[in-house]
Amino acid sequence: MMWARVVVAAALTAAGLALAAEPGHVQVKCEPGVRILLDGDFQGAGTADLGGVVIENVAAGRHTIRAVKEGFEPQDHTVDVVPKKVAVWEARSFVPKTKIKESGGQGDKSVGSRQVGTIIIQSLPIECTVDIPSAGVQNYSKTKDEMTVSDVPAGEHKAVFKGAKELIATLRVEPNVVTRVMANFAKGEVTAKVEKPEAPVGQADYTQKNNPAAELSLDLGNKVTMKFVLIPAGRFTMGSPDSEKDHQPYEGPQHEVTIGKAFYMGVYEVTQEQYEAVIGSNPSRFKGASNPVERVSWDDAVAFCKKLSAKTGKTVRLPTEAEWEYACRAGSKTRFCFGDDDSDLGGYAWYRSNSDAKTHPAGAKKPNAFGLYDMHGNVWEWCSDWYADSYANANTRDPAGPSSGSNRVLRGGRWCDDPRVCRSADRDGFGPSDRGDSVGFRVVLDSQ
Numbered sequence: 001m002m003w004a005r006v007v008v009a010a011a012l013t014a015a016g017l018a019l020a021a022e023p024g025h026v027q028v029k030c031e032p033g034v035r036i037l038l039d040g041d042f043q044g045a046g047t048a049d050l051g052g053v054v055i056e057n058v059a060a061g062r063h064t065i066r067a068v069k070e071g072f073e074p075q076d077h078t079v080d081v082v083p084k085k086v087a088v089w090e091a092r093s094f095v096p097k098t099k100i101k102e103s104g105g106q107g108d109k110s111v112g113s114r115q116v117g118t119i120i121i122q123s124l125p126i127e128c129t130v131d132i133p134s135a136g137v138q139n140y141s142k143t144k145d146e147m148t149v150s151d152v153p154a155g156e157h158k159a160v161f162k163g164a165k166e167l168i169a170t171l172r173v174e175p176n177v178v179t180r181v182m183a184n185f186a187k188g189e190v191t192a193k194v195e196k197p198e199a200p201v202g203q204a205d206y207t208q209k210n211n212p213a214a215e216l217s218l219d220l221g222n223k224v225t226m227k228f229v230l231i232p233a234g235r236f237t238m239g240s241p242d243s244e245k246d247h248q249p250y251e252g253p254q255h256e257v258t259i260g261k262a263f264y265m266g267v268y269e270v271t272q273e274q275y276e277a278v279i280g281s282n283p284s285r286f287k288g289a290s291n292p293v294e295r296v297s298w299d300d301a302v303a304f305c306k307k308l309s310a311k312t313g314k315t316v317r318l319p320t321e322a323e324w325e326y327a328c329r330a331g332s333k334t335r336f337c338f339g340d341d342d343s344d345l346g347g348y349a350w351y352r353s354n355s356d357a358k359t360h361p362a363g364a365k366k367p368n369a370f371g372l373y374d375m376h377g378n379v380w381e382w383c384s385d386w387y388a389d390s391y392a393n394a395n396t397r398d399p400a401g402p403s404s405g406s407n408r409v410l411r412g413g414r415w416c417d418d419p420r421v422c423r424s425a426d427r428d429g430f431g432p433s434d435r436g437d438s439v440g441f442r443v444v445l446d447s448q
């Protein structure tokens, strides 16, 4: 009896909210018999005449859809419902559970992960029809710059691009790898290249994007510019598990975090040339125009942001700690953005073993999957948050740290650090007026 009452109360609450916010609707395209759940509640099974399931009067906002087919891996999709509009999602081809294998060869980091990769499609001209039946894409009208098809089973997929002519290609998809495809109708050819590692989690199953731009450059004056790359909204696991080598208690508890809005992040640490163009002085110990600025306090970094905001009319700010880790990981769950091995760190970072006890020009090592350089090593980077030695009380959506504290967060490790400190999850804090020759920063811009 109690149970029934609780359910009724919950239903009334949901209806009340929906009325207040003007509901929208959700259409799920799927084969007959596929069961559809919305936020965990069963909504119905796909029928042949509807071509799927229609869910009416869904409260505006973000919801999770799950498509379930017996004997196959379920599919989850995040949908943003807009008042009075129909949000459409088409379930992809289901991957049989029997085909799920453990991945080998890379240690145990990807055990249990699915053998899937991502295809990113661009075309010239932009508009064409894309058909990759084995990846669940059927006669899809591409209307924007870039189309992303994620969770594509590894293997070969026949793709047909229809525009002024028909281009046919066989696309090879590897696990946890992005295959970037260009269908060029002018040249009559399809080219493909692979990028590692996998794009970040939390994106739609296939999405199109053209705005905002993927890259952006700010003019700092005196012919000095600052380059940014768009970091998409998404979800990630913040912190490190107890099992991670070199894990520290203050890197836990590991928790899911949603980054609700895309943002632009500086491709490089702020350089001395950039700092000087905005502030008019260079406090660094290791002089070099394209070396990162150091001996800047958190207060100095915030002052830089304010001044650059005023100069450009954009909102320039320090990243939150969550934004920083999300951007650093770029979809990875390993100790570093590239994997787990200390021995690979030298390819991506200046740290104790290779730095010769100094900073180096920003961008000389390999970038991560978002195109960000020196997230590991070179200089430590200020984040906007106050430091807390646990995530126990952290928000899970766009966390911005505790409301007060005595130290501000530093991330990514330094030229003088061992690999442990350069890990994606490691963290530390200094007082807001502290300065050091291993401490710098990079900035972010809101995308709107």
Ligand SMILES: [Ca+2]
Pocket (backbone or CB within 6 Å): 269, 374, 375, 376, 377, 378, 379, 380, 381, 412, 413
């Ligand atoms: Ca750094």
